[in-house]
Every structure is written in C-alpha cells, then in structure tokens.
Amino acid sequence: MTDLRKKSLRGVITNVIMVALLIIVIYILSVSLSDNNYRLKLVPIIWHLCIFILLGTSLNLTMGFLGQLTLGHMGFMGIGAYTAALSSLALERAGLFIAKTAPPLQLIGVMLGCSLLGAIVAGIISLLMGIPALRMRGDYLAIVTLGFGLIIENVIANLPFAGGNGLAEGTASANLYQNGLGINSRLQAQYVYFPILLTIICVAFMFMYTTSKYGRAIKAIREDEIAANASGINATYYKILTFTISAFFAGLAGGLYAISTSSLTTGTFTFANSSIWNSTFIVVMVVLGGMGSLTGSIIAAIGMYMLNYEIKNGAWVAAMPQFLQSIFAFPMLIYAFVLTIVIMFKPFGLMGTYEFSLRRLLFRKSERAIGGEAK
Numbered sequence: 625m626t627d628l629r630k631k632s633l634r635g636v637i638t639n640v641i642m643v644a645l646l647i648i649v650i651y652i653l654s655v656s657l658s659d660n661n662y663r664l665k666l667v668p669i670i671w672h673l674c675i676f677i678l679l680g681t682s683l684n685l686t687m688g689f690l691g692q693l694t695l696g697h698m699g700f701m702g703i704g705a706y707t708a709a710l711s712s713l714a715l716e717r718a719g720l721f722i723a724k725t726a727p728p729l730q731l732i733g734v735m736l737g738c739s740l741l742g743a744i745v746a747g748i749i750s751l752l753m754g755i756p757a758l759r760m761r762g763d764y765l766a767i768v769t770l771g772f773g774l775i776i777e778n779v780i781a782n783l784p785f786a787g788g789n790g791l792a793e794g795t796a797s798a799n800l801y802q803n804g805l806g807i808n809s810r811l812q813a814q815y816v817y818f819p820i821l822l823t824i825i826c827v828a829f830m831f832m833y834t835t836s837k838y839g840r841a842i843k844a845i846r847e848d849e850i851a852a853n854a855s856g857i858n859a860t861y862y863k864i865l866t867f868t869i870s871a872f873f874a875g876l877a878g879g880l881y882a883i884s885t886s887s888l889t890t891g892t893f894t895f896a897n898s899s900i901w902n903s904t905f906i907v908v909m910v911v912l913g914g915m916g917s918l919t920g921s922i923i924a925a926i927g928m929y930m931l932n933y934e935i936k937n938g939a940w941v942a943a944m945p946q947f948l949q950s951i952f953a954f955p956m957l958i959y960a961f962v963l964t965i966v967i968m969f970k971p972f973g974l975m976g977t978y979e980f981s982l983r984r985l986l987f988r989k990s991e992r993a994i995g996g997e998a999k
Contacts, residue, residue: 643824647817654813663813669933671812671884674819675877676929680909680921681830682873687907688915688977689834690866691846692758693766695895696773698903700871702893703749704742704878706780709888711738731811732818739822739879746875747868754867758860761849773895773903781890807883819880826873831918831979833869842866843916900932905959912963914973919980924973928959 650670654662683697712734715721721734757768807815833839841862844852853859881901882888892901909928913920935941935955944952951957966974 643821646820650816650820654816663809667809667813667816668884669929670816671819671880673926673929674823675880675884676906676909676925677823677922678826678873678877678880679906680913680925681827681918682870682877683906684910684913684915684918684921685830685834685842685866685870685873687910688917688921689839689846690842690863692863692867693762694769694867694870695766695903695907696769696771696776697870697874697906698893698895698901699773699776700746700750700874701878701881702776702780702890703746704739704875705882705888705893706878707742707745707875708738708879709882711741712882728815732815735807735815735818735879735883736822739876739883742879742882743872743875746878747872750871751864751868754864758863758867770895770903773893777890777894812884819884822876822880826876827918827922830869830873834918838862838865846916900929900955908959908963912966912973914975914977916977917973917975917979919978920973920975923975931955931958931962 653666657666679697679701683694686692686694686697712721715734721730726734753772757765757772760768834842841852841857844855844857845859845862849859878893892899895903905928909924910921912928913922913924932955935952935958941949941952970976
C-alpha cells in the first residue's frame with residue numbers, strides 16, 4: 625500500500641471513529657439527562673447548531689474561498705424552508721403521509737426529500753440569479769445580493785399559498801406534516817441523529833470541494849481574478865458553480881429549520897432583525913471563524929450560538945447588576961464587541977485559512993518519519 629493510500633485510509637478511519645464517538649456521547653446524554661433537559665433543551669440546541677453550521681460553512685464557500693461578498697444568504701434559506709414546508713403540507717393534504725403514525729423510514733425519507741427539494745429550488749434560483757449578478761464585483765455584488773434577499777422576503781410574504789394567508793398566518797402547529805410546519809419535540813428527540821449525519825455529510829462534501837481542483841480554482845480567483853483568467857481558469861463558470869453550491873446548502877439548512885420549528889415567517893429570513901436568524905449574524909460568523917476555513921465557521925457557529933443561548937437563558941446574566949443586564953438585553957452589541965476584540969488580535973479570524981485535521985494531529989510523527997525515509 626502506498627503512503628498516500630495509507631494517509632487516506634487513516635483519515636477515513638479517524639473520521640468514522642469521531643462520528644461514532646459523537647453519536648455515543650449524544651446517546652449517553654439522552655439516557656442520563658432528564659426528559660425535560662434532553663428533549664426540551666439539548667435537542668433543540670443540536671438541531672439549531674446543525675443549521676448554523678450549514679449556513680456558516682456554505683456562506684464561507686462564497687465569501688472566504690471565492691472572495692465574493694454576498695448579503696442575501698438567508699434568502700436562499702427562506703426558499704428552502706418554505707419549499708420544504710409547502711411540499712410536506714401537500715403530501716399531508718394528499719393523504720400520503722402523517723408524521724405521528726409514519727414508520728421511521730418513511731418519516732426520514734419525507735424529511736430528507738422535502739429538505740433536498742428545498743435545496744434544489746434554492747440552487748436553481750441562485751443559478752438564475754448568479755449568471756447576471758456574478759459578473760459584478762465587490763460592493764456592487766453585495767448590493768445586488770442584499771436586494772435579492774429583500775425581494776425573496778416580500779415575494780414569499782405576498783404569495784397566497786405561502787405568505788399572507790398561508791403558512792405565515794393561521795396554519796402553524798406542532799406538526800410539520802400535519803399542517804406544513806415543525807415536527808414536535810418528541811419526534812425531534814427521536815430523530816436527532818438525522819440533522820447530525822446530514823450536516824456531517826454536507827461539511828465533508830464542502831471540504832472535498834475546497835481541496836479539489838475546483839477549490840484550487842476558486843482560491844486562485846479570490847487572489848487575482850485577472851491572473852486566474854489569464855491562466856485558463858473560467859472565472860465566471862467557477863463563480864456561478866460555487867455560488868449555486870453555497871445556495872444549495874443554505875436551502876438544505878432552511879429545510880432543517882422548517883422541520884424543527886413550529887412556525888415560519890418571512891421576517892426570519894432577512895438581512896438584519898432582532899433575532900440571530902439573519903444574514904448579518906451569518907456574515908459575522910464567517911468573519912469571526914476565518915474566511916477560508918470551514919473549521920473556523922464550525923467553531924464560530926457553535927461559539928456564537930451558545931453565547932446567544934447563554935445571554936438569553938443563563939442564570940449568570942440574571943445574577944449581574946442591573947446596568948450590566950441592560951447591556952445584555954442587546955446581544956448584537958455583545959457580538960460586535962466580541963468580533964472587534966477578535967479582529968484586533970486575529971485580523972484573519974480565529975482560524976484564518978487553517979483547517980483542523982485530527983488525522984494530521986494524531987499521525988504527524990509517523991508521517992514525518994515516512995517523509996524523511998522517502999527523502
């Protein structure tokens with residue numbers, strides 16, 4: 625067996641072991657924690673973390689690796705969320721599916737199918753938008769994508785079957801496949817491994833994309849688009865491809881969001897609002913973790929979400945003096961402060977362009993020895 629194959633095999637084995645350990649830890653927590661702490665607290669956190677990891681890593685493909693500033697990422701998430709919810713509602717109304725009585729394989733199949741449908745629709749719309757928009761650069765592209773996000777929000781809000789008198793009003797309930805929105809907490813806990821495994825597969829695909837010839841091409845475009853074109857790289861093709869893939873995974877995150885929430889509103893998928901579900905939060909997440917590092921986006925997604933969770937639910941906030949509590953009442957100020965501190969000391973984000981590799985950490989000495997022998 626060659627040295628390259630040995631490295632690849634070690635990487636696969638290490639990743640499989642890590643995924644198995646993660647699932648074992650979650651299983652132990654599900655057994656040891658009370659139903660109130662596990663089903664009502666930990667499970668929603670896991671679902672939301674998976675969604676934010678998908679959003680952060682997918683936006684990093686465009687912002688970090690491709691070097692194009694886009695501000696309408698949540699618009700693609702909204703497309704995915706409403707497509708998934710409407711398609712599940714159609715299945716329920718056709719009498720083909722009821723979540724409470726569905727066997728496990730059927731429920732997983734419908735969740736996966738609806739989420740993938742939302743991702744495909746988001747990808748197609750991003751393709752149609754990207755063909756003219758990605759010929760622009762810098763601030764012009766940012767303005768176009770920002771406008772696109774606002775258009776999506778208003779279009780969905782005014783569609784009779786999705787906005788004003790549809791999913792956003794009057795039909796929200798605890799069951800996604802009963803009324804088109806959100807499976808209940810019991811089913812979320814029962815199928816908590818679904819978003820985890822889906823997120824792992826998606827992040828693995830994005831990692832392979834960034835380390836392939838496509839990844840090398842978009843990094844070359846990021847560094848100097850004119851030089852990349854002169855070298856024979858079709859910059860327009862790679863920009864549209866990366867933009868479409870990024871939107872696809874944002875749509876998939878939207879599908880997971882539709883599954884895990886009890887209601888949908890177009891105000892969620894905006895550039896900026898009072899909650900963490902907005903494009904600004906995702907952009908800050910990418911910059912904080914490091915533009916050009918999927919690992920950084922994962923760390924930043926977990927860190928920023930847990931910071932937001934602790935600010936809103938932590939007992940330590942309630943124990944603070946009144947003037948400090950008034951500051952924590954505006955969490956966006958806290959995020960801005962954290963981002964400012966990080967950028968001051970780490971201008972390229974927490975991870976820069978570095979990708980953490982457990983295989984490289986565990987087998988560094990042996991690989992160095994192999995490399996020394998080869999020399």
